[in-house]
Amino acid sequence: MTTSSSKRGHLIVFEGLDRSGKSTQCERLVEYLQSQGQKVEHARFPNRSTVIGQMINNYLTGTSQQEDHAIHLLFSANRWEAAEKIKSSIESGTTVVIDRYYYSGCVYSAAKRNPTMDLAWCRHMEVGLPRPDLCLFLDITAEKAAIRRGFGTERYEKQEMQDRVRELFAEMRTHPDEEEDIVVIDAGGTVEQVEAAIQTTVKRRLGEVEAESRPLRFIQPW
DSSP states (O other): OBOSSOBOOOEEEEEESTTSSHHHHHHHHHHHHHHTTOOEEEEESSOTTSHHHHHHHHHHTTSSOOOHHHHHHHHHHHHHHHHHHHHHHHHTTOEEEEESOHHHHHHHHHTTOOTTOOHHHHHHTTTTSBOOSEEEEEEOOHHHHHHHHOOOSSTTOOHHHHHHHHHHHHHHHTSHHHHTTEEEEETTSOHHHHHHHHHHHHHHHHHHHHHTTOOOOBOOOO
16 A cells, blocks of 8 residues: 555545535545645546547437447546556556446446346456545435436436436445455535544545555456
8 A cells, every 4th residue: 555655645535426526525525635735636537538439429418320339349448548647647646536437337338228238247347446545325206306307418417217227226235356346425414514423534535545555456257
């Protein structure tokens, strides 16, 4: 976990349905950690600024079509092209906070019900990516999320899709390799209530990681 001069940073991921408050809480946590004197980088996936990200953006906005397996591989490649930067930042002592990571990549693809794309198949491409120290799953039903802010117009922002995604997140959380990392946060409260719950969880979990001198881990096969 440490070099001769400094501790490594941490990898914290936010997950949840669309309109669950991920982006807001992600930004608030970044500001909080910075206020505590930590070096922090903020990222989100998909990263639409890269060539691969632009292809994903065209798919999500409906201006292009992609075969199910092909678009899944593009989402995965979008994470892989950032993997070395994430690893280097953490090893240099910077905490990286990410809005969506491989969990979303798996459940959104599996939610399409393509018989050759179950969770295990979708997750296989992520093996070797940096493994989060903590994944905060902001839990809210699709109905409540829609009432709160309404879904957008992108390809996956449909209530039926969101319902299936929530089911698959629950299934993914039961697997031993994911259960340890994921903490469910009730996202139905006020912004301030959710923020307080997140800060409490982050302080506890990262304290445990440091107490154990846990090195940066990488995603392993199921």
